[in-house]
Amino acid sequence: MEILLSLLVGVLMSVSVWMLLSRNLVKFLFGLVLISNVANLIIFKVGGLTVGAPALITDGGSAEYANSLPQALVLTAIVIGFGLVSFTLVLAHKAYQAIGTLNVDEMTLAEKRQDPADSEKSS
Template identity: 45%
Template sequence: METLITILTGVLVSVATYLILSRSLIRVVLGTAVLSHAAHLLIMTMGGLKTGGVPILGGEDGEAYVDALPQALILTSIVISFAVTAMSLVLAYRTYQATGTDKLNEMRGIKHE
């Protein structure tokens, strides 16, 4: 299962790289969002996909516990990436209103070939 999720992470990173290198501003924003999801999957896979009980004091002895740190890091990362994506979308919209285009080359002043 961990191998499958690692392959999925690699596919998401390659899709995100393709989107970030495109010429449209909205695709760049979507690429950064996909890249953050790939990072979430990578952190979860590195933490290990284990089964076990919750780490509560006073539980049964000898029971396998699941490490809660990767889930806490991913939850924090999801909130931060949502805020960054929302802010980037607002900036992209305001840029489109100001310039009338979302093409990065036209914003830089490079003429269409």
């Protein structure tokens, strides 16, 4: 099962990097969501899984208990990932309203080019 999860993480990571390198801003956003989910899977994979162990130490003093650190890290990563995706979504929406396209190449062409002579005059 661990090999299957490792292969899944590898495939999802490669797909998310491919989407991040895309010229479309929507594909970039989906790649960002996917890479944050892959990071959560990696944290769970590295943290390990204790089957049948309690989440907290009981009064009986059980020798084996589940590690709560990976769970806390994943919850933190979910919150940070949601904030990052929300910010990127608003930024993409504003860019689409201002420029009228989601293609990154066309966005760079739509930027105002500054002439070096103009920058010397202003300084």
